[in-house]
Amino acid sequence: MNRIEKVLNKGEKLLIPYITPEFPIKNSTLPLLEALHYAGSDMIEIGIPFSDPIADGPTIQHSSYIALKNGVNLRKIFNIVSEFRKKFSTPIILMGYFNSILNFGISKFVSESVENGIDGLIVPDLPVDEADELINFSQKYGLSNIFLVAPTSTTERIKLISSKSTHFAYCVSVTGVTGERENFGGDEFENFMRRVKENSTKPFVVGFGISKREHVLKAWEWADGAVVGSALIKKLFNIDEISKCSEIAYEFIKELKNGLVQEKKQIW
Template sequence: MNRIERVLKKGEKMLIPYITPEFPLPGVTLQLLEALAKSGADMIEVGIPFSDPIADGVTIQNSSLVALKNGITLKKIFDLVSLFRRNFDTPIILMGYANSIISGGLEKFIFDAVNSGVDGLIVPDLPVDEAENLIDVSKTYGLSNIFLVAPNSSEERIKLISEKSTHFIYCVSITGVTGERENFGDGEFVNFMSKVRKFSTKPFVVGFGISKREHVLKVWEWAMGAVVGSALIKKLSNASDVSMCVKIASEFLSELKYGSFQ
């Protein structure tokens, strides 16, 4: 059974942090993954740094540039996931752009990802209509595909994405790029969630703009999980060493999930 499926079967509300590997410092990734798993992360999303991340706001764009300067590569990401897998079963989901994934061969990418311990994949610039090859190869190796729906997605589109996603779908809470938002959970959000709940046959999580405990609780009213990315990346950018990164990530995740540091 895929680790994602195992977590979903628990039926519990999830918190899913996003990190950019080797940000803000070289050598931080493994300790950061372990700290997030210990602090209650139900799944962890790991970005594949890319020079032109069109779906990402300034915070994650900058973190990608720093990570690339710090020497992150696709092979290193796989190696780090393998090390993480020695002690932790927390599902790992990679988020990467199509060029990063197909440049070295799609099947090789998926084989290496699964072999390292990756459980799922999000490709924000690959429309589901053009993803049949990805879906077919992923099924062969047991990799979960997660496709995105947005507030302007039609009923038919939500149905299609729900059908093509393996275990769950990812709702982009706002039309635009990633980033923190002060206002979250307004009437437009409620209408969007109502539409997804009505037309999706798969569980769904929500990301983009989530930065506070109250945002997480609002998401949990509707969805199985909340994804927190830019807010965590922004906090980590202030860290001067690896131990500080671990402390910041652990306390922030615990605050978001439990309301206090556990």
Template sequence: MNRIEKVLNQKKKLFIPYITPEFPVKGVTLPLLEALVDAGSDMIEMGIPFSDPIADGPTIQHSSYVALKNGVNLKKIFSLVAEFRKNYSTPLILMGYINSILAWGLEKFICEAVSSGVDGLIVADLPVEEADELIRVSQDFKFSNIFLVAPTSSDERIKMISEKSTHFVYCVSVTGVTGEREDFGGEEFENFMRRVKANSKKPYVVGFGISKREHVMRAWQWADGVVVGSALIKQLFGVEDISKCVKIAYEFINELKNGLVEAKG
């Protein structure tokens, strides 16, 4: 049983923050990962910075730009994950784009990811219909693939993506790119969640647009977990001190998950 399975078997509502490595400053990644675990994160999603992140809104695009300027590449990411794994068992999922993975080499990428301690992968621009080779190699390495479903996905497509996803499905709450939204939920979202529930045999989490405690609670009514990305990234804009980044992230995640703020340190 791998780390993702262990968490899913706990049968609780999941909280999954997203970070961009080495954003907003060099050296922040490991302390930030540790703070997210301490704040109660069940899994952590980490972006692979890319020069043309088509699924990401301006907030995460900017964080990718900063990360690339700070020298982030796959070798650096795997090194950071390996260091994190010395003390923590929280599942780590990478989110990236197919070009950067293929440039590394698909089998080499998955081998290095697994060796460093990465548990799974989301490829934002790889349709499931074109993912057979990724799935095959991932199965060889017991590596988890998480595929995306959107409100525009048909019932049949939701069924197929559920079958192809290894452990769980990622539901994009709205059509469009990542980013904070003032409103979350509504009739369209609820109808989408009903269709996912009816057609997915796997657990499913919801991301895109979740930025408030009330959003988290609403999403948990319908799904097995929530992903919070842009809202966390935005909290860290312009912060140059690592300890301050850690404090901000810990308190923000703690508040979103638990509805309270408990000062760290």
């Protein structure tokens, strides 16, 4: 059974942080993954840095730029996840643009992802109706495909995305790029969530704009999980110590998941 499926079968609301590997400094990725695990992350999303990230706002764009300067590539990401897998079973999801996957080779990318302990894949610039080759290889090797639902998605498209997503779909809370926002929710968001709920046969999570505990709780009212990316990345800006990166990530995700952290201690 896929690790993602095991988590979903618990029936609990999920918190899924997103990190950019080797940001903000070299060799910070594995300690960050460990800290996020101990903070209670239900799954962890790792971005594949790309030179032209069309779905990402300035925060994640900047982190990708730093990560590329720090020498990140797919092979390094695979090696880090493989090392993480020696001790932890938290599902890992890669989010990357199709050009990176195509250049690596679709079959090779999928097989090596699974071989190194990666559980799922999000490709924001690959429409679901053009993803058959990726889906076929993913089914062959056991990689979970997670497709994006936008507020502009029609009823028929929501049904299609739900059916093509292996275990769950990912709802983009607003039209536009990633980025933390002061306000989250509102009538438009709730109408969107209602449409997704009525037309999905699989669980779904919500991302884009989540930066506070109250945002997470709002997402949990409607969806099975909340994804937090830019807000976490922003907290790591200009940090130059690995232990400090881990501490900041641990405390932030612990707070988003459970409320205010009462006791701060390093356990990783």
